[in-house]
Amino acid sequence: MKMPGHWLTTPWRRSAVAALAGALPVLAFPAPSLWWFAYVALVPWMMLARSAPTGKRAAYDGWAGGFGFMLAMHHWLLPSLHVFTLVIAALLGGLWAPWGRLVRHFLTGTGRRIAGAFFVLPSGWLLVELVRSWQGLGGPWGVLGASQWQVEPALRLASVGGVWLISFLIVAVNVAFAVLVVLPRSRVPALAALVASAAVTSAAWMWSPRPDADGQVRIAVVQPGVVDGPDSRFAREEQLTRRLAAQDVDLIVWGESSVGFDLGDRPDLAGRLATLSRETGADILVNVDARRSDKPGIYKSSVLVGPDGLTGDRYDKMRLVPFGEYIPARSLLGWATSVGKAAGEDRRRGSEQVVMDVGHGLKVGPMVCFESAFPDMSRHLAESGAEVLVAQSSTSSFQDSWAPEQHASLAALRAAETGRPMVHATLTGVSAVYGPEGQRVGAWLPTDASTAAVYDVPLATGVTPYVRYGDWPTHAALLILAAWCVVQGLRTVRLRRPAPAPHVPPARTAHGSPARPGR
Template sequence: MLSKPARWWRAAAAVAAGGLPCLAFPAPALWWFAYVALVPWMLLLRSAPTGRRAALEGWLGGAGFILAVHHWLLPSLHVFLVPLAALLGLLWIPWALLVRELLGGDGAGGRAGAALALVPAAWLLSELARSWQGLGGPWGLLGASQWQVPPVLRLASVGGVWLVSLLVAAVNCAVVLLIVAPAARVPAVAGLTGCAVLTGVVWLWVPRPEVSGGLRVAVVQPGLVADGPDSADRRFAAGERLTRGLAGQHPDLVVWGESSVGADLTARPDLARRLAALSAEVGAPLLVNVDARRPPAETGTAGGAGRTAAAGGTGGSGDPGIYKSAVMVGPQGPTGARYDKMRLVPFGEYIPARALLGWATSVGKAAGEDRVPGDSPVVMDLPGRPDVRLGPLVCFESAFPDMSRHLAREGAGLLIAQSATSSFQHSWAPAQHASLAALRAAESGRPMVHATLTGISAVYGPSGERLGSALPTSASTAALYEVPIARGTTLYVRFGDWPVGAALAVLAVYCAAAGVRSFRAGTPAPEPTAPRARTARG
């Protein structure tokens, strides 16, 4: 039985230990720390005197993890971030119980081997559950901390960020076994060796994306614009001025960031004409992003038509309201290619269950009006380059590996994420967001452009390697990048989230076996059969 002081210090230690992995993500970006970041938390959990205590410390540690990784949301969500973290922290309880169950002893009798398989699988289960859009999406997945490590990015091309998370969690588990279980050193060393061998085999033998041509892509980052009634017009003018400076540099495509155009181009034909003139002047189409209320006449014809720009395809839902849309503009004006953002940021762009949670607008910068989501992804043709098709995403969507995988399967040769993180300008958010593009590029085998209004803008090659220099949050500039275009299909694009399925299967087998053992232990032994009575005859 723990004393009251011990209960309190263990609770505080759980919150602090759960927050440690945040140091592996940008901006600190201590990628190597991810391989031991879970160890203090796991050591605490394995020493919990009861399962109930382990569940509590798993919950508190999970809440600490969410608070640490997403602390930059405080200016927007204020105190609402605390109950949100408490809710999401519940997802780590199954993992915590497994840590205590499998790592709490001396590791003998096959428990160490089971721990090396089941503990990472349970960690992945918590990541999968919180990756649902309504719970905030897959931001801060453990595997995403490895965005700058080339051999690990190659693993992502095989099993996505999920395989990387499994590997990192397995290494942490093996380190715990080495520390506390002398009898388990052989399986622990075998586990570490297996992770290293897997990474080496993938690095040496999995084919690299085959480069077949290139594209000159310009990223326009206007920089911070002071808030005010004319801020959208001033931001547009800044983007216009920077784009004009690209004349003579012969780009194939110019990309603006999210919300770079603050009015619908149908309602403001003057803006459409200015963009068309810019396109003609620089000799390349512009991919801009419109954040505006769509006129009823336009929404009535949006209806999620095709998926390619050749037919003027869109991804709109057709409902009236405010949309965030990637729009292609050429020398003759909008080409008809448009993609409407499908996955909106909870509280930032819509309030889940607004009738119940609408009060969040009074304590933070939550959305005063829900944006309207699009209903289908879009692959756009690139005017002037029939050999290249574009897969646009908007902001938050670059966190979802399934979206970029779908675009690659549909034929996109270049992935583009238009983003704006000016609300979190001096936090870790811009660096975290930019790093996600490296994962998406490596997973899909397609280069990816991450274009923002205020930084950090970055471009990554088809293996996830950075191309050129990133544009920092202090920059107001336009930069031209030579982007290699790759062909072929990665194993992740072909087979999808198979590590998730494998983890769920391992956990299902464990639960079934535990259920059988529990059933047998609870079934009373059969009564011994009495010998048959014999009757004397004679």
């Protein structure tokens, strides 16, 4: 099947179509949340790359599609970063250029090449997700598997192989549908791939270990809403927290940047927090965004306060938001501050993750803001004994965008991966809580809410396969790609090897004996 329209031969038109095709998968994420669309969303993009006249053009299709995907996924950054959002999307979109060539290579073949497409193309996509998940490139926001945050069978897959296993299967299903559309003669391997995907999901559903229920705790989330100024915000949070008295809560969580002053410099604020802790009978986990009094620089820190004041438990944010909290290579890219709301001063990084004992024998693992997007961080906290994962966040700069819901949905994946409940507490919404299998606990607190909510959070014990074995799907993908590269290399060497010279029999005399060379 060929892509219709000779107008696709114009490079810029073709690139525009590729960008639109690449943007389609974003509809599977919140806010649209058309989760089922993820399983066919890549088909138009792959059909376009397959129809490319050359491998180079297919690479451009991959790049343009990646640009469209990145821009659509991060479109809510435009009011803050302006033109720099386009620059970032263009740079990260280039990661899909090799994938576009792979699509053309595999989907224009037959037989073994088509069979290999169901392994190599998902592996190539996973490699792209792995590379762009590096914190310096923006982190794993918009990983394809994260679109399935509310699908129970997919969450079960996450407990086995993390969000990476979900991404692999989604791409494999897209490849199968693409083959059914453009290569009807290869429908047998395509149908086999669909059956295999269903079988893997069913096997995970039936045989993957489930977390063992281990009671519950009452955790309160304080969401003040949009309040101008750190003093007014603190007063509103104090007012909401006081309403939690006599509600028998075990822990109270405030959002990111909920305290705008270093508590070591402000004993009055630390004292007010201690008073709240005594009144409510619970420790309070706040988040301080301020210049430190004991070391140079500004830190974002999760700080635990008990009835006697600061407990000494503190976690300094380790993975900062590029441009939002620091500017990579500031000497070269510092101009970003003149065109948007990029960080005027770099925040400082913490050095290690921390598990806190918040009283009542409960251990929590705090993360700050987009750290909840990193599967390895929540996995490490679960390995270190955290019974509840907590993310303190603020998306107040993006209130009217898709960002708050996208961020809140990530906690469901982290809970399912680790078998530990997760609390996502924000300043201005969306706040959410999930149980140890990724199931929603209670209602989301929307962006227009200014309230304190109490959640009965189920606890669980046991170790999920993902916590035990880690990112094995990405390792398998790298092995698949390495094996394919070796096979391709051997095939190239074999094709370039010169053919042996033809054998010429020696001349014979009239009597039939070999002729002897003259002297």
